[in-house]
Amino acid sequence: MKTLITISWRNIWRHPARSSVLLVAIIVGLWAGVIAVGTMNGLMQQRMDYMIESEITHAQIHHPEFLAEGNSWMFIPEHDRIAAWLENDPRVVSYTSRTLTDGMLQSPVKTSGVRIRGLDIESESRTTTFHENMVEGEYLDTDMRNAVILGKRLAEEHNMEIGNRIVLTFEDINNELTSASFNIAGFYESASSDYDRRNVLIRSEDFLDILADRSIYHEIAIMLENEDKATAFVADLNSEFSGITAQTWRELSPELSMLVELGGIMVYFITMLIMIALAFGILNTMLMALFERMREISMLISIGMSRLRVFLMIMLESIVLTVTGAATGFVLAWLSLWHFTGAGINLEIFAGEEGFAEIGWDQFVYPIMSTGEYVAIISVVITITLLASLYPALKAIRIDPLEVEK
Numbered sequence: 001m002k003t004l005i006t007i008s009w010r011n012i013w014r015h016p017a018r019s020s021v022l023l024v025a026i027i028v029g030l031w032a033g034v035i036a037v038g039t040m041n042g043l044m045q046q047r048m049d050y051m052i053e054s055e056i057t058h059a060q061i062h063h064p065e066f067l068a069e070g071n072s073w074m075f076i077p078e079h080d081r082i083a084a085w086l087e088n089d090p091r092v093v094s095y096t097s098r099t100l101t102d103g104m105l106q107s108p109v110k111t112s113g114v115r116i117r118g119l120d121i122e123s124e125s126r127t128t129t130f131h132e133n134m135v136e137g138e139y140l141d142t143d144m145r146n147a148v149i150l151g152k153r154l155a156e157e158h159n160m161e162i163g164n165r166i167v168l169t170f171e172d173i174n175n176e177l178t179s180a181s182f183n184i185a186g187f188y189e190s191a192s193s194d195y196d197r198r199n200v201l202i203r204s205e206d207f208l209d210i211l212a213d214r215s216i217y218h219e220i221a222i223m224l225e226n227e228d229k230a231t232a233f234v235a236d237l238n239s240e241f242s243g244i245t246a247q248t249w250r251e252l253s254p255e256l257s258m259l260v261e262l263g264g265i266m267v268y269f270i271t272m273l274i275m276i277a278l279a280f281g282i283l284n285t286m287l288m289a290l291f292e293r294m295r296e297i298s299m300l301i302s303i304g305m306s307r308l309r310v311f312l313m314i315m316l317e318s319i320v321l322t323v324t325g326a327a328t329g330f331v332l333a334w335l336s337l338w339h340f341t342g343a344g345i346n347l348e349i350f351a352g353e354e355g356f357a358e359i360g361w362d363q364f365v366y367p368i369m370s371t372g373e374y375v376a377i378i379s380v381v382i383t384i385t386l387l388a389s390l391y392p393a394l395k396a397i398r399i400d401p402l403e404v405e406k
Helices: 002-012 016-056 079-088 121-127 152-158 193-198 204-211 227-240 254-292 294-302 307-343 348-358 371-397 401-405
Strands: 059-062 092-106 111-119 134-137 147-151 165-171 177-188 199-203 219-224 245-248
Touching (some): 016 254, 016 307, 016 371, 059 227, 079 092, 079 219, 092 121, 092 204, 111 152, 111 165, 111 193, 111 204, 121 219, 147 152, 147 193, 152 177, 177 204, 199 204, 219 227, 227 245, 254 307, 254 371, 307 371
Parallel strands (some): 111 199, 147 177
Antiparallel strands (some): 059 219, 059 245, 092 111, 092 165, 147 199, 165 177
């Protein structure tokens, strides 16, 4: 076998230019494939982490009709009993209760439809990282009376500054229209420009003074020890309490769940696409080498070299060439990922900061590749290489020395 490998290596470099071009194609192809997969994984993971940690958490509880209708009177029944149950469940890391309703924001410039979110400052900061999105002014823990936090983009549309006053109009739990003035304490900027234009944040206590004559909550957001426990957890909640609907983040955001699942499929798709293109290069190179060496191979067979060894020799030439290129490509890809994991890849040049914000993405992405994905790519590389080498090797062992000599 050692002799065959040596012969295969020498045969590869009979035509340095041709072999070098194929080697570079394999290196660049594998490097590009790994970077593309890692970047896609980074985008998916970044989006999932942001949505879970900043807003939707691992699970949420609502009135069964609230998400569809959004009426103020559709609040969670037996909130205190549910809260006590959550306090005693070891799977729960933290939770926060929110008061929500749709309404209108009025400023001297114009009127906009918004979702008004009443937050408990302490529990919200303990459960989510949304307070880290503040870019100007103060959060809701300010001493300002009737404080409100606006998205930066919404404030720009209304030409509002910190300290200005706005009026929020909405229906209370008795379906009566009510209005109240709020003072702008600060601006936030999330990854989604649409969210920034749609949501305003106020303190729960300020909201409840106007909305209802008692404490009511429309949403309980829950962070668990592990995302894998979410399905069993919501099943327990739904069986334990009536008049509520508990859902996992996958149910609350099916489009995000679909993107996460799609990321796993794309690992194989991108790798297969690149390797199929490279397979034609391998096939072409090996067939050209075979036609040039017809007399040589027929002579080897004539002097007693078994056809099996001829088959192995041709296969080894393809395998050695591909493995050399793949190993180099993987090393370069690993080094690139190691660099970009810390520095990030700025995608702003492709669509601009606003372009990515419009669809809820940050312009910086930090690539991720798991060990399983590396193994999957290597498996695809080996499989495609063997398939591409099979035809030239089979053609080689069918050579008739007598026909070649003629």
